[in-house]
Amino acid sequence: MVDVAVIGAGQTKFGNHALGLKGMWAESTENAFASIDGDFDPSMVDEAFIGSIAFGGGQIGNTAALLTEHTGMDNIPVRRVENACASSGFAFRDAWMAIKSGQADIVVAGGIEKMNDLTPERKRFWLGVSGDTEWERLAGLTFPGTYALMARRHFHEYGSVHDDLVNISVKNHMHGLDNEFAHIRKDVSFEKAQSGFMVADPLTLYDCCPTSDGASTVILAADHVAKKLTDDPVWVLGSGAGSDHLALHDRPSITQLIATQRAATSAYDQAGITANDIDLAEVHDCFTIAELMATEDLGFANRGEGGIFAREGRGRRNEGQVTINPSGGLKSKGHPLGATGTGQIVEVFKQLRGEVEASRQVRDANTALTHNVGGSGATCSVHVFGRDLK
Ligand SMILES: CC(C)(COP(=O)(O)OP(=O)(O)OC[C@H]1O[C@@H](n2cnc3c(N)ncnc32)[C@H](O)[C@@H]1OP(=O)(O)O)[C@@H](O)C(=O)NCCC(=O)NCCS
Numbered sequence: 001m002v003d004v005a006v007i008g009a010g011q012t013k014f015g016n017h018a019l020g021l022k023g024m025w026a027e028s029t030e031n032a033f034a035s036i037d038g039d040f041d042p043s044m045v046d047e048a049f050i051g052s053i054a055f056g057g058g059q060i061g062n063t064a065a066l067l068t069e070h071t072g073m074d075n076i077p078v079r080r081v082e083n084a085c086a087s088s089g090f091a092f093r094d095a096w097m098a099i100k101s102g103q104a105d106i107v108v109a110g111g112i113e114k115m116n117d118l119t120p121e122r123k124r125f126w127l128g129v130s131g132d133t134e135w136e137r138l139a140g141l142t143f144p145g146t147y148a149l150m151a152r153r154h155f156h157e158y159g160s161v162h163d164d165l166v167n168i169s170v171k172n173h174m175h176g177l178d179n180e181f182a183h184i185r186k187d188v189s190f191e192k193a194q195s196g197f198m199v200a201d202p203l204t205l206y207d208c209c210p211t212s213d214g215a216s217t218v219i220l221a222a223d224h225v226a227k228k229l230t231d232d233p234v235w236v237l238g239s240g241a242g243s244d245h246l247a248l249h250d251r252p253s254i255t256q257l258i259a260t261q262r263a264a265t266s267a268y269d270q271a272g273i274t275a276n277d278i279d280l281a282e283v284h285d286c287f288t289i290a291e292l293m294a295t296e297d298l299g300f301a302n303r304g305e306g307g308i309f310a311r312e313g314r315g316r317r318n319e320g321q322v323t324i325n326p327s328g329g330l331k332s333k334g335h336p337l338g339a340t341g342t343g344q345i346v347e348v349f350k351q352l353r354g355e356v357e358a359s360r361q362v363r364d365a366n367t368a369l370t371h372n373v374g375g376s377g378a379t380c381s382v383h384v385f386g387r388d389l390k
Contacts, residue, residue, distance in 0.1 A: 003389055004099045005226035005233035007219050008036040009342075009349040014214035014334030015183040016116045021059055021215075025050075025067040025112055028215035028339075032108075035349075036219065037230050042072030045219075046104035049094045050080055051087030051111035052338035055126045056118050063112075073108065082338075084130035085286060087111055088216065089341030089372025089381035095220050096239050096383075105225045110217040111339035123211060130375040132247035144200035144208055146248060146376045147287035151202055154255045154289065160307025162194075162202050165288035167310045169193040169206040169331060172285060175317055176328020178359045181346075183212045183334030207288040212334030216343035234352050237273070237367075238384035240266030246378040259380035260297040260371065268299075271384040273367065275299030278322050278384075280351055280362045282344035284373040285329040291315075294371055295324065298382070323362045326351060341372035341381065352387050 010031025012024050019027065033040045048068050054060040064078035081091040088111025095109035115123065128137045131146065154160050173188035188206060196205035226233045242262030245251050251258070268274055275298055283298065285291035292306035300322055301309035309315065315324030327333045327347040330340060348368040350356045368385045 001100060002102065003223040004096050004220055004236045005223065006236065006345065006349050006385070007221045007226050007230045007233055008032045008040065009218045009346040010035050011181055011216035011339070011343050011346045012214050013181045014212040014336055014339070014343065017114070017213040021112060021114055022067065022070050024114070024213065024215040025110070026070050028110065029071040029217040032217035032219055037232065040229070043074070045073045045076060045106050045108050047076055047095070047098050048073055048078040048108040048110070049091035050078070051082070051089070051091040051341060052080055052113060053082060053084060053087060053130065055113050055115050055337060056122065058114055067112065083379040084374035085284070085335070085337045086341055086372045086374035086379045086381055087338040089370070089383070090241065090379070092218060092342055092345060092383065093239050093241055093381050096236055099220055099222050105222045107220050108217060109220060109342055110215065111342045112215040113336035113338040114213050115211045115336060116213050135247045135249065142200065143376065144203055144287065147289050148200035148203045149248065150254050150293065151289040154292065157255055158304035158307065160292065164292060164307035164310045165207050166190060166193045167313065168285065168288040168291050171313065171316050172325050172329040172331040175326050175360070176332025178357050179328050179333060180357070182328045182332050183210050184332050203287055203289070209286045209330040209335040212336040214334060214336035214339045214343065216339045216346050218342045218345050218349070232353055234349050235386050235389050236383060237386045237390060238267035238270035239381070240264060240270070241381045243379050244377055248376060256293060256303070257297050257373065257377035257380060259377050260294060260373065260382065263380045263382035264298050267382040267384045271386070272390050273384065276321070277367050278369045279365045279367050280323040280326050280348070281369040281371065282327060282347050283324055283329065283371040285325060285331050286335060286373070288331065290373065291324065291329065298369065298371060300324070317360070318363050326360060326362050341370070344370040344372060345383065348385050352385060
């Protein structure tokens with residue numbers, strides 16, 4: 001079966017944008033086209049998948065057609081993909097499958113969200129739409145509240161403590177400091193991260209991702225085309241996905257995400273590797289407890305030992321076996337919901353090609369992983385990438 005490569009990737013800065021949807025998409029996609037060696041003609045693209053929740057209701061219908069017409073991809077099949085915060089991770093998987101099936105040779109996967117042109121009350125409404133409406137949202141449970149329940153339970157079952165989460169926050173702010181695309185570029189000390197204002201007990205400001213605007217675009221190609229268009233492809237070695245009950249109370253455990261475990265197992269199996277082979281991972285740290293649980297679910301730490309992993313600083317850039325969230329993660333780089341999944345792939349593409357700022361480069365980066373979660377874990381995609389085909 002055909003192998004699939006990423007041949008180009010680009011994004012806007014994540015943060016507060018004056019640009020609207022069309023402007024952000026144009027900037028991100030032009031950056032992706034420009035990252036391909038030589039001239040790339042957008043009319044070569046066969047199909048496009050764009051992840052978005054349509055936050056704020058800006059453009060819910062026909063979003064993908066609205067965007068692609070502004071970037072030279074005329075008359076091709078396009079569609080919006082929605083899986084909450086995992087929308088563009090799944091857009092990428094759909095693009096990969098379109099090439100694997102033999103239906104397309106060059107496919108665009110991307111994501112976009114405009115979150116900051118709403119009042120705080122409207123933001124809270126739109127952040128809530130991806131929870132279980134009947135059992136969670138209408139009862140007043142927010143996403144900070146959902147992840148706070150997970151954190152409390154993890155503390156109770158495994159003895160992890162809030163300072164473990166503080167370590168994750170400090171690490172991700174440190175990683176994002178030199179990232180020109182990051183939303184919150186602040187040097188956050190341990191003491192400062194310990195004393196943020198309470199959002200949902202035990203999670204404080206420094207445990208939460210910010211609300212960000214942004215867009216990200218990735219260009220995938222079949223092996224025979226990729227080799228003609230670039231000398232430096234990044235290969236997709238595995239694509240896994242999973243799902244779970246939407247409401248927390250239906251899950252047998254709230255200290256692990258079954259969707260992540262299933263997605264990771266499938267991606268590792270396809271790639272023929274284990275967690276020990278991963279040099280860097282962009283994981284979905286919408287809240288610091290989400291990163292702690294992901295280190296366990298992805299196999300970097302044993303069950304219940306995510307707190308110890310964080311305490312020992314094992315995810316810090318170039319200090320342990322794996323660097324976790326070299327971009328700064330959602331915590332520092334930002335979280336424009338629909339744009340986050342392909343934004344993670346932009347980071348991994350650049351890291352594997354040695355194209356990030358020297359201060360941020362992960363040493364000997366050969367194999368990388370992205371982990372994109374929808375809401376509290378009802379959907380998840382995991383992708384494994386390599387410099388070489390195995
Ligand atoms: C944490 C949160 C409540 C803070 O919102 P807020 O109180 O309105 O914050 P503001 O926008 O007023 O910003 C206040 C300050 O904190 C900073 N800030 C905002 N969010 C931040 C965050 N998450 N981490 C660190 N600093 C943050 C701002 O830059 C600002 O700093 P300044 O005063 O130096 O400019 C909000 O970011 C949030 O809801 N995050 C979670 C989003 C979410 O649920 N996403 C879906 C995940 S599933």
